[in-house]
Amino acid sequence: MKKKERKLFGNGLGQLAIPIIAICVLVIFNLIRDPSFFSIELLQNSDGNIVLSGNLISVINGASELAILAIGMTLVTAACGGQDISVGAAAAIAGSTFVKVLKSGGQITGFKVLLAFLLACLVAVIFASFNGTLVAVFKIQPMIATLILYTCGRSIAYWINGGATPTVESPILTAIGGFIPWIPVPTPILIVLVMAVIIKVFFRFTSIELFTQSVGINGSAARLNGLNSTFIKILSFMILGVCVAVSGCIGVSRLGLINHETLLLDIEMDAILAVAIGGNSLGGGRFKISGSIMGAYVIQMLTITLWAMKVPSTNVKAYKAIVIVLLVVAGSPVVKKWFEKTVSRFKNRKPEVAAKGAGES
Amino acid sequence: MKKNGNDKVIKAKVKREPLTETQLLMTITICIFVVMYVLAMIVFEGGFLHAQQIFDMLNDNASLIIVSCGLTIVMIGGGIDISVGAVTSLVVMSCVLYLNNGGNIFVAVLLALGIGLAFGLIQGALISYLEIQPFIVTLAGLFFARGFTTILSINPQKVAQPAFVKLLDFRFEIGWLGYTAKNGTKIPATMEIGVIVAFVCVAAIFVLLQFTRLGRNFYAIGGNQTSALMLGINVKMTRFLSYVISGLLSGISGFVLMLHTGAGNATNAAGMEMNAIASSIIGGTLLTGGVGNVIGTFFGGMTLNTIKKIVVASGLNDPWWQSITTGGMLCFFILLQSIVLGRRARKKQKN
Numbered sequence: 001m002k003k004k005e006r007k008l009f010g011n012g013l014g015q016l017a018i019p020i021i022a023i024c025v026l027v028i029f030n031l032i033r034d035p036s037f038f039s040i041e042l043l044q045n046s047d048g049n050i051v052l053s054g055n056l057i058s059v060i061n062g063a064s065e066l067a068i069l070a071i072g073m074t075l076v077t078a079a080c081g082g083q084d085i086s087v088g089a090a091a092a093i094a095g096s097t098f099v100k101v102l103k104s105g106g107q108i109t110g111f112k113v114l115l116a117f118l119l120a121c122l123v124a125v126i127f128a129s130f131n132g133t134l135v136a137v138f139k140i141q142p143m144i145a146t147l148i149l150y151t152c153g154r155s156i157a158y159w160i161n162g163g164a165t166p167t168v169e170s171p172i173l174t175a176i177g178g179f180i181p182w183i184p185v186p187t188p189i190l191i192v193l194v195m196a197v198i199i200k201v202f203f204r205f206t207s208i209e210l211f212t213q214s215v216g217i218n219g220s221a222a223r224l225n226g227l228n229s230t231f232i233k234i235l236s237f238m239i240l241g242v243c244v245a246v247s248g249c250i251g252v253s254r255l256g257l258i259n260h261e262t263l264l265l266d267i268e269m270d271a272i273l274a275v276a277i278g279g280n281s282l283g284g285g286r287f288k289i290s291g292s293i294m295g296a297y298v299i300q301m302l303t304i305t306l307w308a309m310k311v312p313s314t315n316v317k318a319y320k321a322i323v324i325v326l327l328v329v330a331g332s333p334v335v336k337k338w339f340e341k342t343v344s345r346f347k348n349r350k351p352e353v354a355a356k357g358a359g360e361s
Numbered sequence: 362m363k364k365n366g367n368d369k370v371i372k373a374k375v376k377r378e379p380l381t382e383t384q385l386l387m388t389i390t391i392c393i394f395v396v397m398y399v400l401a402m403i404v405f406e407g408g409f410l411h412a413q414q415i416f417d418m419l420n421d422n423a424s425l426i427i428v429s430c431g432l433t434i435v436m437i438g439g440g441i442d443i444s445v446g447a448v449t450s451l452v453v454m455s456c457v458l459y460l461n462n463g464g465n466i467f468v469a470v471l472l473a474l475g476i477g478l479a480f481g482l483i484q485g486a487l488i489s490y491l492e493i494q495p496f497i498v499t500l501a502g503l504f505f506a507r508g509f510t511t512i513l514s515i516n517p518q519k520v521a522q523p524a525f526v527k528l529l530d531f532r533f534e535i536g537w538l539g540y541t542a543k544n545g546t547k548i549p550a551t552m553e554i555g556v557i558v559a560f561v562c563v564a565a566i567f568v569l570l571q572f573t574r575l576g577r578n579f580y581a582i583g584g585n586q587t588s589a590l591m592l593g594i595n596v597k598m599t600r601f602l603s604y605v606i607s608g609l610l611s612g613i614s615g616f617v618l619m620l621h622t623g624a625g626n627a628t629n630a631a632g633m634e635m636n637a638i639a640s641s642i643i644g645g646t647l648l649t650g651g652v653g654n655v656i657g658t659f660f661g662g663m664t665l666n667t668i669k670k671i672v673v674a675s676g677l678n679d680p681w682w683q684s685i686t687t688g689g690m691l692c693f694f695i696l697l698q699s700i701v702l703g704r705r706a707r708k709k710q711k712n
Binding site for chain 1: 441487490491492493494496497498500501502503504505507508509511512515627635638639642648649679680681682683684685687688689691692695696699700703
């Protein structure tokens with residue numbers, strides 16, 4: 001009975017312990033600091049829609065792109081044992097493609113937006129499979145392979161834009177980046193939900209989750225067992241490519257313009273961080289996508305908390321770093337071992353006392 | 362099994378000692394650099410024929426070269442340090458502010474070394490003694506250093522201290538490498554103090570890696586951690602020291618960058634970490650560890666800059682061409698290394 005309990009803790013909750021604790025600490029901190037942080041109210045926005053607003057909503061809304069990227073990044077990390085650092089640059093390319101198609105003459109209709117989105121997906125997937133091929137076929141470490149696109153991706157986006165930062169305006173785009181009329185929840189939140197459900201269903205009906213894990217844990221063993229590890233690695237990159245295109249399009253729709261320099265700036269670092277905070281090993285193997293998504297919300301909540309404390313946005317990074325270090329120190333194997341030792345010592349003492357008590361009676 | 366192994370060793374000795382992977386990758390880089398530069402001399406003539414072109418590249422990139430040396434050590438040890446650019450920027454900003462508030466240069470040097478060392482010590486301890494993933498720790502270091510730079514000052518600060526300005530304007534003039542301008546005046550080649558510092562750093566790290574026990578230990582822990590441990594190498598200590606050296610070199614690089622720009626700015630050394638990683642990779646260092654050399658890294662950095670100069674010289678003035686060609690070049694080198702190493706591994710298996 002006891003053994004089973006400990007195992008359950010080790011496999012399931014253990015991995016999610018860091019993000020759950022982090023969220024709890026942030027919530028408690030905010031409750032003490034200013035309980036009105038959690039107030040959510042219904043407001044009428046400039047388009048006349050009745051919408052939800054409040055710090056919590058902006059946390060969940062603002063982390064949407066990050067959460068979507070974290071899904072793909074988790075898969076790549078698990079399968080290849082490395083990270084893709086080109087997601088920000090690739091999102092800029094996808095966003096540029098999206099805008100380029102929308103601006104290609106004529107009215108912006110729903111069909112055209114769909115077409116633009118599909119093309120953006122296609123472009124992102126092509127770039128992602130380039131990365132995937134380098135990693136899976138040429139056996140280059142993911143970080144090095146994606147360094148190529150990281151170096152030149154934003155310049156390619158600039159080139160697609162023709163050396164400008166074009167703007168697009170359309171009610172459809174404001175619906176994607178903001179609110180759909182009559183629905184008070186920001187659309188990006190709904191998109192994250194849809195993506196999470198798609199991934200869940202995908203995993204439910206295929207064995208990709210298991211295959212990814214086995215390729216990540218031991219690639220050659222997986223190959224000997226009849227798994228095509230090259231294909232699975234490239235597939236994980238392609239899924240990341242779709243995630244990149246979705247978040248790039250959300251980013252463009254939010255602002256109504258594409259700026260190759262600032263669109264989703266530094267998001268690759270945050271996405272990797274989300275994966276790590278989610279309790280996933282950056283060396284590949286077992287993974288939990290829910291952990292990464294929670295990691296993304298932890299990062300965004302931290303940022304919004306700091307903003308609410310009136311920390312200038314340029315200084316946020318320094319405080320974020322301190323919290324990150326505290327988090328990873330708490331989750332480090334050495335500290336965990338020490339903690340477990342202390343706990344077991346504490347546990348061992350109890351039966352002794354009980355035995356003594358039994359002996360006495 | 363054992364007998365076979367011995368036979369192999371004997372055969373190899375009889376044939377000729379083959380190049381190690383480190384030497385092979387470094388040779389490729391140096392050859393490509395020389396070929397590229399000679400081609401540029403033939404095709405574009407102009408600036409490439411003057412020695413000043415090389416000195417310009419050195420002047421502009423002294424700090425990058427220093428940082429890359431530190432990164433090479435970390436990468437040989439099988440780790441990664443992406444905080445180097447941010448630390449450089451923080452060092453520049455704090456030294457500039459200190460000098461402008463009436464500090465003296467000697468203490469500023471110590472301050473630069475101190476900041477770099479502090480980052481190295483903390484990051485190294487977290488990575489090797491608490492076993493946290495190096496990417497995350499140095500990412501936090503990057504965030505902290507960048508954030509703290511903007512806390513110090515968000516506006517660009519220029520050094521006004523007269524003694525430092527003298528140092529800033531100081532140039533070594535090398536007459537015989539200069540050229541004669543059209544109107545007949547002789548213009549000597551000029552070199553900044555930072556370049557000397559960079560050369561000293563490259564030489565020191567080269568000696569450290571090739572001829573000291575610590576240096577060989579870096580290769581050992583990067584090549585195979587378990588065997589290194591069994592050989593009695595203090596793996597944790599060695600890894601810790603690799604980050605300390607990298608931090609110290611970031612401090613030096615910060616001071617050198619200040620000697621070059623003479624001003625602190627929040628966007629100083631932006632993207633330097635990735636340029637440094639690219640230099641190391643082009644120079645033949647593998648991220649998996651155990652393979653690499655600072656001489657290669659030096660030529661890697663020079664190759665990267667030669668490409669940029671060639672793009673400018675060939676008249677591709679649109680702002681995106683420089684980074685697109687850099688990316689292409691990086692791709693070429695990475696693929697080349699992968700193919701060369703792959704073929705070698707297959708040959709070894711056959712033997």
